[in-house]
Amino acid sequence: MTGFETHDHGDCIARGLAQAERYCAAQGLRLTPARRRVLEILLEEHRAMGAYEILDRLRAEGRGAQPPVAYRALEFLTTHGFAHRIERLNAFVACTHAQDRHAPAFLICRACDRVTEAEVAPTAGELGRAAEAAGFTIERTVREAVGLCPACAGAGPA
Amino acid sequence: MTGFETHDHGDCIARGLAQAERYCAAQGLRLTPARRRVLEILLEEHRAMGAYEILDRLRAEGRGAQPPVAYRALEFLTTHGFAHRIERLNAFVACTHAQDRHAPAFLICRACDRVTEAEVAPTAGELGRAAEAAGFTIERTVREAVGLCPACAGAGPA
């Protein structure tokens, strides 16, 4: 898991982009400049970013930057698993796992807003059983835990 | 679990209100008219409602209805466990369980937006272990499953 601890970030960005390129080439998807750049921004920051925060970055680079530019790129990235949406924050984060279908879960620090992606089993145990009992078909689950990361917990109770 | 199946709804509303009144009286909380009415609306509809949808209802009743009216009432209700926020829908739903501290989880139909609250254990198993390993302190978890309810699944694939 990457996230709260430090790591070789340059490598982390390069691998994320290379992986997305490979996957898109294999699947016939088009990782266009705008999409690629948004993914790169998310990988660079390595944190959850709002769509308008991403837009500001694009503007600073001289690109056209109306809201749909960001939302379209983000829809592509989330649909194909390169990024995830954090419902709790109305924000987006680059995926830190392989492109194989996975059910993401997140640890969100309420003090610094940093996000760590944890790997969990695709079908939630208890919730899955409740769904089955109700005749409900689960297609996707959102699992987000809000709390304090080690750094912020150490900095004293907020 | 109440939600997708039918039930005695009048009784369901009355019990929800009575329970909130008892709890507030016991805890010295003030279930003011605005707060009580918003809870009643949520109980009546028995579905997730947006804040502005609730506002429309209040307006129709001649009450003042600026956004803070709804958001203040909803903050009170969610803080004390009478209602929950559904992150996925930017909406709110009356709690269908007792006021004891519980970690709610929801089944959300993507076709009709109806929501069912399921009871699950407070500390998520897998996510809890991941948090512990990372030194992360979980304070609250969001668990929302998106899929198809029995009625919408039966109506044919969307």
Added chain:
DNA sequence: GTTGCAATGATATAGTGTTTCATTTATGTG
């Protein structure tokens, strides 16, 4: 009564996301 605090009223503003339609760019076909 008056002091202190919680709740409300009212206005404005901030933040997030979508619709729409015209235009361009890539892709495939005769």
Added chain:
DNA sequence: CACATAAATGAAACACTATATCATTGCAAC
């Protein structure tokens, strides 16, 4: 290459969600 098709982008306007701020009112404690 010429053409048809579909995907992606550009651009403007709009819709939805939520908060900030400050004055005022209601209520209880002292």
